Amino acid sequence: MWKSIIKPLNIVNKAFLSPTENVVHQQLRTTYVLKRKTPPRLHKKNSDPKPLRSRHYVYELVKNEELEKKANINVILTTYVEGLGNKGEKVSVKPKYAYQDLLLPGLAVYESPENVEKYKDFMTNPMSDVEAHSSPTAMLTVRSLSGIMLSVVMNKDTHWSLKPWHIKVSFRKCGYIVPEHAIIMPEQEIKGPNMDLENREFFVTVKINNKETVPVRCRIHHWSTEVKDRIPYASEFWKEKVEPIFDEHSSVLNSIPHKAELKK
Amino acid sequence: MASQAIKTLGLFKKPGIFDKGVGALLPEAYKKFYKEWKLTEPTAVHFIPEQGSFKRDDVTGEVHPIQNIPLPVLYPKEHNFHLWGGEGIIQGFQVRGKKKRRVPHFWVPNLRRSVVYSEVLDKHISVIVTERTINLIQEHFGFDHYLLKTPACDLKSILALGLKRKILQDLQNGCPSYVNKPDKQKEIHDRYRNYLSAYTPDEINWYGYSFAQACRMVQEDINKKEEEAIVPLKHVFRAQLIDQLKAADLEIEENSKYGEPKAGSWLNKINPFGKKHET
Structure with a gap:
């Protein structure tokens, strides 16, 4: 019924076979680890093990490491990755994300001694690269800001001239x-x-961390405290295209993706 | 035979796969690989081996030897096309309660399709793997290091062993996949070169074949040599005839050169074995 164990005839010294010293000293187990409920009978020295009985095939689960939480792994980025860091930075990420989204596409390399040596210059001075960004999330902010249309709501009754604090409030x-x-x-x-x-429409430029700049599309709306003076609400006003206040702004405004064209 | 009897001290030795048939013709290089693949004890994956050689019973104080008998693991033929990283199927019983009968159960590894990247071959390969394989790749800092450092008994599948052979052959040929980038080619070759020292070129050529594949290779080689050895008689006779004709031509030329054709004696004209004239 049961296949008996094929006992290795000659157990060759594994250290002799492996070309270099094994780096994995700690045995890795992400699988079913089982234990016999009844230990098999002892056999004589230098003789074949005794045949296994049915009761020696009753197993208990010690652990299933596939269900356990995985520890983060360290990788070195080979390029700027949005939300993570600059080239040469060492980041600690979840192993699945690291393998599928960073290591396989070539955005990062393993933190091996050789790679640590190779990316040492970038690690000590991350700003040495031209492409370096001020922060991991800087480009995310740029992308987010370039997608919005800022409604600058101004007073219809009192005189004003547009100042930075108006934009800040908006x-x-x-x-x-x-x-x-x-x-x-x-x-x-x-x-x-x-x-x-x-x-x-017009645009203001936002400077992120004194490095990255992004033009933001703004639109002026007038508003009155008197209900009867208020301009009637236009539904989905952000979808219609309007003229810029200054003609020289039109080229920049055309380069910013319009809200109506953006897909959710 | 006498020498064989002396070697085995008169005991009958059952012939193994390398003692009979085509298996006996396999080279030493293949036998070495086979030993590493099938006759070496693999790493314990599905159980935790006890450390040390003896242990003392806590209650009675008796000393017993520690004998780690591995759990029998099954490897279906499909595993040869995947990378299971040493995992296998365990067939056994579960006891799901104190007063319950034992129930048969198979512990099967969780397989999924993923991609592995080989730096030496410069290729992304879509394969079916287990999570253990991916973890081992990450522990070894890359797929190539994992394959080259792990002995055949732990790789197990024909696919993994075949990839290892291909990587070793590419390293031997100086990474031909990076022909257009000499700098990168040198860097990659330097990184993995030291793995070549463990193998001879013949061992690399015979690495990672199953026994049947290796036998087929030997058989094909023999057939090819036999075919080459057999020359059709047609060709032999044609060559002989051409030689004869050439010799005859030379003779005629020589004769015409020096003139004086031999005076035909009237005796030559008589054919004693000619047709008899009936009277």
Whole structure:
């Protein structure tokens, strides 16, 4: 019924066979690890083991390591990866993500002694590369900001000229905390209230960590505290394309992807 | 025969696969690989071997030897096309409660399709693997290091062994997949070169074949040599005839050169074995 164990006739010294010293001293087990419920009978020295009985095939599960939580592994990035880091940076990530999304596409290499030596210069001075970014999430922020259309809501009754703090407040309204010194306003001054500017576009430039810059599409809306003076609400106003306030802004505004064209 | 009897001290030795048939013609290089593959004890994957050689019973104080008898593991033929990393199927029983009968159970590895990247071959290969394989690759810092460092008894599958042979052959030929990038070629070759020292060229050529494949290779070689040895008689006779004709031509030329054709004696014209004239 049961296949008997084929006892290795000659147990060759494995250390002799393996060309170099085995680096994996700790045995790795991500599989079923079982244990016999009844230990097999002892056999004489230098003789074949005694045949196994049915009861020696009753096993108990010691552990199934596939269900256990895996430890993170360290990899060295070979290029800038959004949300992770610059070239040459050592990051600790989950093993599945590391293998499928970083190591196989070639975005990272294993943290072997050879690679550590190779990427040493980048590790000590990560900014030495031209492509280095100010932070792992800098490009994510750039991508996020370039996708929005900022509604700058201004007063319809009192006089105003557009200042960075107006833009800062508008940003805060849609969830972005932008300090005033990071906002670069358009060169010409925008003054109001002026109904010619209503629902017209311009752009401001946001500087991230004093390094990356991103133009952000803005649109002016007038608003009054008096309910009867308010401009009626246009549904899905962000989908329609409108004229820029300044003609020289049109080239930059055309280069920013429009909200209507972006797919969710 | 007498010498054989002296060697075995008169005991009958059952002929093994390398003592009979085509197996006896296999080279020493293949036998070495076979020993590494089938006759070496593999790493314990499905059980935790006890350390040490003796242990003392906690209660009675008796000393017993430690004998680690491995769990029998099954390897279906499909595993030869996958990379299981030493895992296999365990057939056994479970007891799922104190008053329950034992129930037959198979512990089967969790297989999934993934990709492995070989740096020497410069290829991404889509294969069916277990999680253990991926972990081993990561522990060894790459698929090539994993294959080259692991002995055949742990790789087991024909696919893994065949890839190992291919990698070793490529290393021998100086990484031909990077022909267009000499810098990269040198870097990769330097990185893996030291693995070649464990094998001779003949051993690399015979590495990673199953016994049947190796026998087929030997048989094909023999057939080819036999075919080459047999020359059709047609060709032999044609060659002989051409030689004869050439010799005859030379004779005629020589005769015409020096003139004086031999005076035909009237005796030559008489054929004593000619047709008898009936009177």
